[in-house]
Amino acid sequence: MKSIEVKVTKPKVDVSRPKIWLRNEFLRVGLAESLCTYVMMAFGLGSVAQVVTGQGVFGQYISINLGFGLGVAMGVHVGGKVSGAHMNAAVSFTMCVFGQLAWKMLPLYVCAQLLGTFLASGTVYAVYYEAIHHYSGGNLTVTGERATAGIFATYPAPYLSLTGGFLDQVFGTAMLLLCLMALSDQRNTPPAAGTQPLIVGFLVMLIGISFGSNSGYAINPTRDIGARLFTAIAGWGTDVFRAGNGWWWVPIVAPLIGGVLGGGVYKALVELLHPPVSAQGEGPLEEEFVLQEKEQSICSNKCV
Amino acid sequence: MKSIEVKVTKPKVDVSRPKIWLRNEFLRVGLAESLCTYVMMAFGLGSVAQVVTGQGVFGQYISINLGFGLGVAMGVHVGGKVSGAHMNAAVSFTMCVFGQLAWKMLPLYVCAQLLGTFLASGTVYAVYYEAIHHYSGGNLTVTGERATAGIFATYPAPYLSLTGGFLDQVFGTAMLLLCLMALSDQRNTPPAAGTQPLIVGFLVMLIGISFGSNSGYAINPTRDIGARLFTAIAGWGTDVFRAGNGWWWVPIVAPLIGGVLGGGVYKALVELLHPPVSAQGEGPLEEEFVLQEKEQSICSNKCV
Amino acid sequence: MKSIEVKVTKPKVDVSRPKIWLRNEFLRVGLAESLCTYVMMAFGLGSVAQVVTGQGVFGQYISINLGFGLGVAMGVHVGGKVSGAHMNAAVSFTMCVFGQLAWKMLPLYVCAQLLGTFLASGTVYAVYYEAIHHYSGGNLTVTGERATAGIFATYPAPYLSLTGGFLDQVFGTAMLLLCLMALSDQRNTPPAAGTQPLIVGFLVMLIGISFGSNSGYAINPTRDIGARLFTAIAGWGTDVFRAGNGWWWVPIVAPLIGGVLGGGVYKALVELLHPPVSAQGEGPLEEEFVLQEKEQSICSNKCV
């Protein structure tokens, strides 16, 4: 019998333990949420900057999907256990609506996400400063052949109406929250412990692959307005708010509606309908169908 | 006996426990099967719509493979533990044939899958309405340079005969079920617990990469006819049934044959030949070959 | 206290237990090895056929890398626990040399791999029969603009000499076995239990991404000669042996040398140098360097 004792492992772990403990939980959560949003946005915006300024040589649209997708995965690894790594006001808002986050925390999350996005936008602009100026010839424009504002905030396709764009953002965010709720439903088929960051990243990559062409899949109010504000200040001017018939407010409002919609659909059709846990906490009380037994072994997320 | 503290985790889990329990198992399974099919099809069809209307700028064929592949992975996360997330009548039918699903459940699964597919087709058409009309110039055609019916249902390549297409669909579905049976065979080398959704998604992506060019790898009766019916109603008309020499029935019949064929081949050549479980439930009774011992450590899916 | 008892899970597992047990271990292993090789080759060759006949519309070179990579992953899932899913004579040969496979098993593995490869080649030709004839105009040629023999067996690039190709195949196979030995070294950093099939697949994909352009990364004697024999019989004729200055023997001989070389290098530089297991079987006796303690927690593949 090999026994793993806390005594054996703890001291080893304690070697890399923190020496100080921040008592202010708000600051602790805020810093983590800012940092993971920063990481996600730096990788995401960096991939767009590389594809746009690289003119096809250094990546294609799929690179942007991978950039934001794996960027989200790294963000969750950076902030996950501390703040939950929402990195998206629509996620925080939906969690508040469904009682998974205290409303008093919402302003903190939104501010932390805005801060992280704004700083990431500044960093990416600095790192790609020469590339952007070389590509655009020095003219920072929002529309036109060599427009570069799209590296930071999202803009709708020429054919898209505000109504169509609003629906696009509502639906994209609904799919995000619907799947996020499923991924965190321990009674269903969640990812293996420790693989959630990657799977959540693949989800965001998937949304970009399936619903990215209409308006650049912001599906995230803080991500979009934070980057847009930066461009307004950094030299692209107020056109960033005028472009696309005043598109700027759509990625703020639509995702909040879509998130609650998608999360609610999953909870109403699946999560709330799970049978009660049996005494032994062994999942469904008894199975009427052969398939269920099969599923038990196929879909169980237990390690035994 | 392996024992894990439950007092600590149980109450925590119960916080997010369902408040109500739907007694009607049929409705519960049907809703989950519809929702996961909806998720899979929305992502899958969305990726085709993006690639077709994006004219090469917003993705290529590999994006469609990823869209359907990761869409399947998300679908399994959404419905896995409740309905098994077949999302495919060929899978349900094969499971019935091999006694892993009660025949009385088949109609429920087929109806749920048709409903989910139909609703997803409608949603994708709504989200890409302006893009499709901008791309096609307003003419919803099944064939021709700007045809858009292929965004929803599958159509054979110009060079393909009905016989060739039938073989293509039988074989593609056979590979799907052959591998699915292997992935759920606990005596073999199944994916790590909690990673099955991703691996099943990669399997569907792989089929699209290897057997997608002949006729668009429907390998799924409900997925294909559900989307085809939508297009027939939504404005593409009865051409969706006439195109490809009346191709429409092939993705319905061929996958049912292929699924049973592929699943049967795996069971006959591998699953049914596993040695009996030894008393200690420790896998093969005793190994004659050194390799086996190696394999034990290489391929074991146990956590110890 | 929640306790998972073997008694609870065993009966559930037994529901899907095999009813019969094949006593002939040789046949059991041979059938599994043939089937997993068939699966790997069907997906792999299918992806090449799709890319070649699709003329750029249905995938690019990366699709072929994914096709063979994920094809290998599925092959390991299909045959892993039964035969070890070598699917490659160079792997079987190297395991014999290092005593991980009994020499008496080698002929069985080689024959099973040849059978699986030959049948897969035939299946892919049947499924892509119309596509290949449409693409080649009916002329099955080994060289020239519309050559299709390269869908099945490998051929060297025009600039490549036999010496250069021999080195290419030795090195590619050496990298394969070097990494495979590392992936199965339980004293090092093996993949998580149940994820080995995917990681082995990624390894093959990686070799195709890094060492595929010189001569098509056969790195597998049975895979190459099996498919070549099929094409010789199926209509491409004896040119398949003459092409590339009689290239056909290189993918047979070079991988056998490379496999032993690569596997030996890993064993000599890492595996044989591991410190002895301490009494508690707790890894290295004692660590002299801080880094080791860190690595323990970073790289441990234990679930605790």
Place this chain on the structure above:
Amino acid sequence: MKSIEVKVTKPKVDVSRPKIWLRNEFLRVGLAESLCTYVMMAFGLGSVAQVVTGQGVFGQYISINLGFGLGVAMGVHVGGKVSGAHMNAAVSFTMCVFGQLAWKMLPLYVCAQLLGTFLASGTVYAVYYEAIHHYSGGNLTVTGERATAGIFATYPAPYLSLTGGFLDQVFGTAMLLLCLMALSDQRNTPPAAGTQPLIVGFLVMLIGISFGSNSGYAINPTRDIGARLFTAIAGWGTDVFRAGNGWWWVPIVAPLIGGVLGGGVYKALVELLHPPVSAQGEGPLEEEFVLQEKEQSICSNKCV
């Protein structure tokens, strides 16, 4: 206390136990670090050589990102438990600065990494010798249309100033170490045990997707100077040091600064702020926010 039978597994594992034990820990670590660096660089440089000499037919920029990313993953599998598989002097240096590696080990790691890189450069040149000479027409040039020096070492884009390139390398390496610190922080959301090699590989792939176009993301002093020295000797001459306004020293100096910067930011904003471990070693003492409870179940990396 969680207990797992060991009598059953130990003897099985001992079958593949090392026969001899190298007492010289320095040599053991050095050999492993050299070999894993060799593996990473062989795959990475091989993918660049394939893309460059393949002229678009055998891969695109994303193939290079995959080549280095999965190459890193394989490198960690090869050296992880023995040396930690830094494969990068900036990683070793940062670990020394933060006390996770003894300073006396730094020279060993740097030499081992240089040796592995130099040998890998030579191997890749040998394997692609005919391809490189066929592509370049025999002229080994550092700049110009058919330049091939970029296959081995990194060079800045024409528009990039030394200052801009310095910032690019500082930031890229900062993102690498920031995320690496998060991935190894057991109090946060680390990858599942046994999946770290893949996730670290995805991180490097992500940096190439998001910050690769400015100067080829060396983010690694030993990787860059080792390959540059090889090209200087192998025939490209001293131009490899003159090119890009004497770019060669930037990938040596900037990553050392960036690594400490990024690692420090993570430790300062997250790792050092973790609350103390409670008596039961159950993570945060008590949670004030609902979200935390949710996160517990969403982000826990425990197998139970």
